[in-house]
Amino acid sequence: MALTYAVLSMVAVFLAGTATTQLLKWHLARHRDREIHAVYRVLASTYIDGGTANLVSTLNAYIQQTLEHSWLFIAIGPGGKVFGGNVHALSLEIPQGWSTADGAQLGLSTGMRYRLYSGTVHGKLRLVVGMKFQQLGYLGRLVQTNFEWAFFATMLFAIIGGSLIAQRMQRRFDAVRKTMDQVAQGELTMRVPLTGHNDDIERLSGDLNSALDRLAASVEAMQQVSSDIAHDLKTPLGRLQMSVAEAIRKQADSLSVSEELESVALEVDQINRTFDALLRIAQIEGGARKASFKPVDVTEMITTLDEIYREVAREAGHTFSVAAPPDGTINILGDRELLIQMFANLIENSITHCPHGSTIRCSAAVYSDAVWITVTDNGPGIPESEHAHVLRRFYRLEKSRTSSGTGLGLSLVKAVADLHGAQLRLDAAHPGLMVTVIFAR
Template sequence: ASTMVDVSHGRLDARIPLIGSGDDIDAVSAQVNAALERLSALVDGMREVSANIAHDLKTPLNRLQMILESAADKTVSGEDVSAELTDARAESQQINSTFDALLRVAQIEAGARKARFVDLDVGPIVETIGDVYADVAEDDGKSLSTGVVPDTKWYIHGDRDLLMQMLANLVENALRHCPPGTAIGLSVTRDGSHVLIHVRDNGPGIPAEEREKVFRRLYRLDASRTTPGSGLGLSLAKAVADLHGAVITLEDCKPGLGVTVSFPAVKAA
């Protein structure tokens, strides 16, 4: 009872002490503690998102205000404001896209799309993303190769559209943050009861201490804050992975970054 009173007063780190007898009371206490742990994580996440919104959206909002003020001044003096209107539209589109991405992450985390799950082969999804982004990579001075074993099926239970979005975000993340000359590879493998999708590059990678942080909504490495993007690509990818009961991990490819998403495999449909 005292623990719940503490929680009601905002002490979300309070936990019910376990007796250690392994009885039903201990089992219920453990479940309540797990729920409190999840609640605490969600509240911390909300606080962090709020702080990041204030930090990362303040700059484009300030830019938009300055552009509009400049347009207003020019209008008074009868000058052409078409350039300012173009810049203002671009800034507002970026702000809107950030909020749209935040909403998509929230909807995915709420499990709103799970009703559309079917057994599907991820091989064609990987090949499609590889085909779509190969030219994009080449135009950007990079290369994208896809390794899918012919005549092999990798079945999982999931939503095709969400998986396409997840993989597109992972590839776009590599393209955005790697310099010209970088080689990016997509592949699918099987490891026992799991199907693994890999996105690897030989770019600059991510420091070990930053690897878990990049999954947070709106989190961006200091080195990437001057580049386009909202800091939501990896957050959305993780939300899709979590919805599918998959585990997404980052590794050092020495050089470069390796992203692996491990899905529970299902029998061929």
């Protein structure tokens, strides 16, 4: 990785430096040509305004200001004779416009090349102005040298920096690998250490830690479920065994065994209901039914619940009521059957656990672009410290597990809420319990 980083850095610097050098040379060449042409225009204007004598005087002034033929000036009369400048004999024909020539071709011994501009003034005078390439070459070499030093310095820093970065990243990846190895060996409490740097590795480490938290919670829940299943089945199976043994004894004495058989049927039914509830929750958590989601009229659904449970609640000594906006005004996307089952579980819990004469209410409303459906009662409620626990499978407020029921009602409610992406809240109603399911619209 360090080598790749260094190579990419060097290639980038080389390309940028080469492009910059060429662009600078091009700008310098343009500047040189503009300077040559500006001097040519000055000399041409001098000839036009003051004639040959004035031109020769101006040429001499320019020549005195230049050293070692860094500038070249030639004035050629109508007959082709050179009468002014710092070149007195020509061995080549200088074309009109821009051209280049060696110093030897111009009668000079400098061994340098010149950039020339030649033009005719008033159709009589040939005027040539030139500049050594050396002046441009010096700047070009200076830029090239600076670029080479910058390139090698960048290469050195890239290698050192790449190595340091690679070592740092390798240490962090080693920490991730070590943590995952420990988790694979069963140490589910281990987490990837965070450094506080807001980079991709830090975010990845955070995501891994979140996944490990969920894994640990799932394993803990599975262990709890296994323990609870064993406990929940052990009791009815024990009673079942006792009933069967008693039936066998009575049958041997030619006595009636109908009471024992009825007890066996009840215990088997309880076991079946437990497994049916577990399979139902597993099916919901699998998410397969999400593909068949359709708009559900909330008011129509609550009306259905009212029709089912108003009389049931009255017979149990409770008052059940509903409140919802007019039909068709509130819709949520979901599975109508599962939604009715979810709220039916909540209503049945209130009917079962509230004392005689309690009030139970199911209502729906829209707040902050979300649909809130609430089931409220004024019964004994649930201690706030138990709110998170009662959503777990087989969890019961009474630890003896002597009451009827599977202990899976609220677990199914949570599974349906999660399937619909809804928020499930348990709050104290003072007195009683208020369960709210919040659906995004």
